[in-house]
Amino acid sequence: MLTIPQTTGTLLWQITNQSLNVAINNANANKSSPLSVSQITQSYLLAVGASCSVALGLNALVPRLKNVPPATRTILGRLVPFAAVASAGALNVFLMRGEEIRQGIDVYPVLSEKDKADGKSEESLGRSKKAATIAVSETAASRVLNSSPVMVIPALVLVRLQKMNWLKNSPRLVLPVNLGLILTTSLVALPFALGAFPQREFVKDSRLEAEFHGRGGEGGLVVFNRGI
Amino acid sequence: MLTGFLYRMLLVSKKGLSDAKELIASYKQGKIGQMTPELWHAKKVVDSTLHPGACPIYEFRTREWAGRILIFYATDTGEPVLHPFRMSAFVLSNLVVTAGMLTPGLGVRTLPSHPSPSPSFSVTGFAPFPLSALRC
Numbered sequence: 001m002l003t004i005p006q007t008t009g010t011l012l013w014q015i016t017n018q019s020l021n022v023a024i025n026n027a028n029a030n031k032s033s034p035l036s037v038s039q040i041t042q043s044y045l046l047a048v049g050a051s052c053s054v055a056l057g058l059n060a061l062v063p064r065l066k067n068v069p070p071a072t073r074t075i076l077g078r079l080v081p082f083a084a085v086a087s088a089g090a091l092n093v094f095l096m097r098g099e100e101i102r103q104g105i106d107v108y109p110v111l112s113e114k115d116k117a118d119g120k121s122e123e124s125l126g127r128s129k130k131a132a133t134i135a136v137s138e139t140a141a142s143r144v145l146n147s148s149p150v151m152v153i154p155a156l157v158l159v160r161l162q163k164m165n166w167l168k169n170s171p172r173l174v175l176p177v178n179l180g181l182i183l184t185t186s187l188v189a190l191p192f193a194l195g196a197f198p199q200r201e202f203v204k205d206s207r208l209e210a211e212f213h214g215r216g217g218e219g220g221l222v223v224f225n226r227g228i
Numbered sequence: 229m230l231t232g233f234l235y236r237m238l239l240v241s242k243k244g245l246s247d248a249k250e251l252i253a254s255y256k257q258g259k260i261g262q263m264t265p266e267l268w269h270a271k272k273v274v275d276s277t278l279h280p281g282a283c284p285i286y287e288f289r290t291r292e293w294a295g296r297i298l299i300f301y302a303t304d305t306g307e308p309v310l311h312p313f314r315m316s317a318f319v320l321s322n323l324v325v326t327a328g329m330l331t332p333g334l335g336v337r338t339l340p341s342h343p344s345p346s347p348s349f350s351v352t353g354f355a356p357f358p359l360s361a362l363r364c
Contacts, residue, residue, distance in 0.1 A: 013328040020325050027313035081329040150322075155330050178331045179323060186319045186326075 010055050014084055018047045043096050051088035055080055078159055082151035089143035097136045097227065104129040107224045109217030110202060125215050125222065130208045135201060135226045142197040149189035154181035201226045240273050248273040276316040 022044045026035075035043075058080040062073055104127030111120055158178055161167050167174065202223050205216030216222045240248075248270035254260055255267055312321045 009328075013325065017325045017329060020321060024313050024318070024321070027310060078330070078332065085329070150326060151330070154326075158330070158332075175327065175331055179327050182323055182326050182330065183319070186323065190319065 006059070007056065010059060010081075011052055013081075014051045014055050015048055017085065018044060018051055018088070021047065039096075043092060046095055047088045047092045050091045051084040054087050055084035058083055075156065075159055078155040079152065082148065082155065085147050085151055086144040089147060090140040093136055093140040093143060097139070100132040100227075101129060101136055103127065103132070105132040105135060105224055105227075107131045107208065107212065107222045109215065110219065110221040110223050112218040115217070122223075125212055128208045128212060128224075131201075131203070131222070131224050134203060134207070135224060138197070138201065138226055146193045146197070149193065150182060150185050153185045153189075154178060157181050197226075199226055200224070240277060245273060245277055277314060 022040060026040060059077070062077045062080065065073060065076070068076070106124040107126070107128045108122040108124055111122060158174070158181060161177060162174070167177065200223055202221050205212045205214065205220050205222050208222065212222065214220075251260075251267055251270040252274055260267060311317055
């Protein structure tokens, strides 16, 4: 029997995932401030590089963990794709948006209802590097948390199901069962994941640099665009 | 509920899309005075099918999931987005790739092996000396 090594499959699916990522992002991107082709290419290559190296590295590492019981090793092995996707997503945010942390982003005072009624508009208080750090870190965290349900729950449930006789006796069912698990998790988790991370971040002005202290709007709050 | 409507949006026909665009256009021109269920449906169709494009307040309307940017409500450039990359297809496109990543051994393909060796092609043929010599 000839087999194509597991490595090929791992690489192929990680590359496919990042390609779908960039295709969806690009097809629906906001075209008022478009990314240049070189930025998109850079981001894509970074993501592919990161996810493939994490996946291959961990695939090689997990079987060598001699102190870990085999059952735990199986579970760790199944979580490798999650680690690859999550770390690639988070790393990508820091690498692509590092400039924001160096330059700072615009922060705005939160307007009260009265201000709005008076027709006041949000005017930038200036650029804050601390706000940029919060924005980029939260985005990175949101990428990890958002990708976790659909990459973790089906993987763990499948490990359990594969111990049962009905699935052991008919390995052909593994793929359809996995599809069902992923679909169910997506349908349940997607609305929650979407609601969990608002685009606009509200923070106390005291969390930013000294120059912003006391300049927040209603409740001492400032607001900025977290970004994506 | 959200994803349910996304699936329905994916199956919208060309006619359904142009009807929805017309309905939205007549609302914008003030021909329809109030929000009706048909109008709301038309808005959902347009939002999930057409390119979101430039929108000055896009930051209020975007969300992100699994590292992907989802844009649900934004003004459109009028061009339909390629089917698999539409937000209405998001769960389905994502399903294929996630299953690929999460199904163990999916990259391992068993190819048909060579025909099994004939009896004459037995282990004796590889022995460095005739096995009969061992008998004595």
